[in-house]
Amino acid sequence: MDTPLIRTVDAWKTYRVEEIEIPAVRGVSLEIAAGEFVAITGASGSGKSTFMHLLGCLDRLDRGRYEFEGRAVERLSRRELAHLRNRRIGFVFQSFNLLARTSIVDNVALPLAYQGVGRRERRRRAASLLERVGLADRLRHQPNQLSGGQQQRVAIARALVTAPAVVLADEPTGNLDTTTSLEIMRLLQEMNREAGVGIVVVTHEPDIAAFALRQVMFRDGQVVRDTASQNPVAA
Amino acid sequence: MGLLTVIAEALHSLGKNKVRTALSVLGIVIGIGAVIAMVAVARGAQRKVEREIAAIGDDWLAIWYTGTSRGGVHRDQTTPPNQAREDAEAIERECSGVRAASPTNRVPAQVISQYGNYRTGVMGVYPNFFDIRRWNAQVGRLFTVEDMAMQAKVACIGTTAARELFGSVNPVGQTIRVNRVAFEVIGLLDSKGVGSDGRDFDDIILFPFTSFQRLIAGNEPSGTIFAAAKPGVPLAVAKEQIRQLLRQRRRLADTEEDTFRIMDRSLMAEANAAATNTFNLLLTSIASISLLVGGVGIMNIMLVSVTERTREIGLRMAIGAHGTQILGQFLCEAIVLCVIGGLLGFGLGVGLAQVVAQSFQWETEISYWMAAVAIGFATLVGVFFGFYPAWRASRLNPIDALRFE
Numbered sequence: 001m002d003t004p005l006i007r008t009v010d011a012w013k014t015y016r017v018e019e020i021e022i023p024a025v026r027g028v029s030l031e032i033a034a035g036e037f038v039a040i041t042g043a044s045g046s047g048k049s050t051f052m053h054l055l056g057c058l059d060r061l062d063r064g065r066y067e068f069e070g071r072a073v074e075r076l077s078r079r080e081l082a083h084l085r086n087r088r089i090g091f092v093f094q095s096f097n098l099l100a101r102t103s104i105v106d107n108v109a110l111p112l113a114y115q116g117v118g119r120r121e122r123r124r125r126a127a128s129l130l131e132r133v134g135l136a137d138r139l140r141h142q143p144n145q146l147s148g149g150q151q152q153r154v155a156i157a158r159a160l161v162t163a164p165a166v167v168l169a170d171e172p173t174g175n176l177d178t179t180t181s182l183e184i185m186r187l188l189q190e191m192n193r194e195a196g197v198g199i200v201v202v203t204h205e206p207d208i209a210a211f212a213l214r215q216v217m218f219r220d221g222q223v224v225r226d227t228a229s230q231n232p233v234a235a
Numbered sequence: 236m237g238l239l240t241v242i243a244e245a246l247h248s249l250g251k252n253k254v255r256t257a258l259s260v261l262g263i264v265i266g267i268g269a270v271i272a273m274v275a276v277a278r279g280a281q282r283k284v285e286r287e288i289a290a291i292g293d294d295w296l297a298i299w300y301t302g303t304s305r306g307g308v309h310r311d312q313t314t315p316p317n318q319a320r321e322d323a324e325a326i327e328r329e330c331s332g333v334r335a336a337s338p339t340n341r342v343p344a345q346v347i348s349q350y351g352n353y354r355t356g357v358m359g360v361y362p363n364f365f366d367i368r369r370w371n372a373q374v375g376r377l378f379t380v381e382d383m384a385m386q387a388k389v390a391c392i393g394t395t396a397a398r399e400l401f402g403s404v405n406p407v408g409q410t411i412r413v414n415r416v417a418f419e420v421i422g423l424l425d426s427k428g429v430g431s432d433g434r435d436f437d438d439i440i441l442f443p444f445t446s447f448q449r450l451i452a453g454n455e456p457s458g459t460i461f462a463a464a465k466p467g468v469p470l471a472v473a474k475e476q477i478r479q480l481l482r483q484r485r486r487l488a489d490t491e492e493d494t495f496r497i498m499d500r501s502l503m504a505e506a507n508a509a510a511t512n513t514f515n516l517l518l519t520s521i522a523s524i525s526l527l528v529g530g531v532g533i534m535n536i537m538l539v540s541v542t543e544r545t546r547e548i549g550l551r552m553a554i555g556a557h558g559t560q561i562l563g564q565f566l567c568e569a570i571v572l573c574v575i576g577g578l579l580g581f582g583l584g585v586g587l588a589q590v591v592a593q594s595f596q597w598e599t600e601i602s603y604w605m606a607a608v609a610i611g612f613a614t615l616v617g618v619f620f621g622f623y624p625a626w627r628a629s630r631l632n633p634i635d636a637l638r639f640e
């Protein structure tokens with residue numbers, strides 16, 4: 001069997017707030033193959049976001065193992081983690097998290113700057129991705145001049161500009177209306193199919209989760225169900 | 236990401252947030268500007284005091300006879316009446332470092348004018364005494380070599396004595412009587428003010444030495460000789476020349492002590508130094524307080540944006556920036572801010588000093604050394620408080636920085 005893209009073994013994460021321990025992720029073992037489209041669902045507070053942060057190397061686990069493309073993440077230095085996030089992982093946040101007062105094209109190009117790609121080349125690649133997400137005519141705009149759905153497309157373009165192995169999206173449609181949400185999900189689905197990039201989406205909504213080929217359900221920091229859907233929503 | 240990219244990113248980031256940038260620069264500008272302007276004013280004042288002290292004339296020497304003490308027994312040496320005159324003339328003639336020397340004799344006397352009488356110091360001097368002490372007449376004239384040769388009955392009067400004897404009446408042309416002898420006042424001296432020892436240099440009346448000896452002091456042996464060094468000759472050199480000459484004239488053996496004393500400026504210099512020290516202390520405290528205030532301002536403005544910037548750092552880390560790249564950017568931003576702020580602050584300080592100089596007619600003097608210290612300090616504070624939060628944020632897990640509140 002191929003090395004999975006993501007493999008966690010008995011992963012734990014406990015928050016400590018003034019002597020009180022809040023176990024948010026309690027022994028999750030999960031494998032995600034390259035190019036998979038996975039939805040993570042579950043009640044509020046069940047540990048989905050915490051688990052996503054672990055997957056994205058934004059936070060470290062307390063216990064257990066986490067391998068990304070076969071490499072033990074716990075053993076990577078901060079610099080190696082930064083490198084991994086930069087080259088192999090793309091993020092899409094619920095609140096978009098674009099740099100204010102910075103043009104759309106520069107926002108999308110930013111991850112490439114940290115790879116040392118020249119400005120002209122950076123902008124060229126950012127522009128082509130923005131065209132791909134349907135914002136070719138907005139390159140010079142600033143984030144606050146765009147609608148929520150448009151901002152999230154920018155964030156998706158930014159996540160994809162480095163051609164990562166996986167895009168991690170924590171409630172990417174949480175701030176959007178239904179129509180826009182479906183558009184965003186279709187966009188992710190296209191990227192998954194055409195570029196073969198893995199997608200992990202956290203969501204509350206069944207119709208969003210339905211875009212994925214596999215649903216993983218969390219409850220109290222544990223995986224309680226892991227099902228493959230037979231007929232996902234068609235593009 | 237190379238150095239150029241880091242700098243470009245820093246400049247770009249500064250340009251993006253113009254208000255924040257402007258406020259940060261403003262803090263630095265005000266801090267540095269205040270220090271430079273304050274110090275310029277304080278230094279100007281100090282210069283003025285120094286010049287005023289120098290104007291009193293402090294490049295002269297006073298020589299007087301002491302007699303000898305041998306084996307603990309003090310022996311008075313009788314001074315022949317004309318010895319001071321002869322010594323003074325010999326000093327002026329033979330000491331290459333001496334510009335002028337004058338014998339003097341000073342006694343207290345009751346002086347009478349038509350308006351009243353007053354007890355003051357009267358003093359006989361050579362005309363070159365005015366040059367030695369750099370005293371000038373504000374009204375009338377000083378007496379001359381001719382006046383002395385003719386033993387003219389003339390006098391020059393200090394402002395305090397003039398006020399006591401004549402009130403607000405112009406003393407020049409008036410008559411004063413000392414020992415029943417009438418003298419014409421021919422000059423009113425410039426006011427020299429009270430010396431650092433509290434002595435009133437204006438409470439005095441000067442007479443030609445010859446007239447004074449004959450008509451006022453009788454044959455009293457004269458006292459102190461005043462001498463002045465030539466321009467550029469250190470006082471110590473002139474002093475040593477005089478000492479050697481007088482020892483030779485006294486025929487003192489090598490084993491014998493001096494039978495006279497020469498007082499130089501060092502006593503006055505001490506007083507000057509004390510005044511200057513007080514000034515420096517004042518100046519230093521003004522500068523330190525301004526710097527502190529400026530520093531607190533810079534710190535505040537830098538810290539105000541910490542939350543926003545911490546989130547920005549979280550995002551940059553999430554998309555793959557590593558610590559060095561982030562710190563490089565923030566360090567660059569802080570340095571650029573401080574350099575711009577430093578230059579503008581310097582300009583502001585110089586401008587303010589000029590405005591003060593012109594509107595109050597005060598003297599100001601820019602201290603480049605102090606400016607360097609101020610800019611250096613502001614840069615240190617700015618870089619520290621611009622950089623430290625970034626450094627802390629870059630130590631966080633990206634998610635903690637992203638969620639920072």
Ligand SMILES: Nc1ncnc2c1ncn2[C@@H]1O[C@H](COP(=O)(O)OP(=O)(O)OP(=O)(O)O)[C@@H](O)[C@H]1O
Pocket residue numbers: 015016017022023024042043044045046047048049050051
């Ligand atoms: N930074 C934190 N410090 C302390 N406790 C935290 C922190 N973040 C999350 N938690 C706690 O950990 C648990 C899991 O939180 P998490 O955000 O992972 O849930 P979630 O499944 O994403 O919920 P939601 O659907 O509401 O986003 C919760 O009980 C939460 O209160």
Ligand SMILES: [Mg+2]
Pocket residue numbers: 048049050
């Ligand atoms: Mg969540």
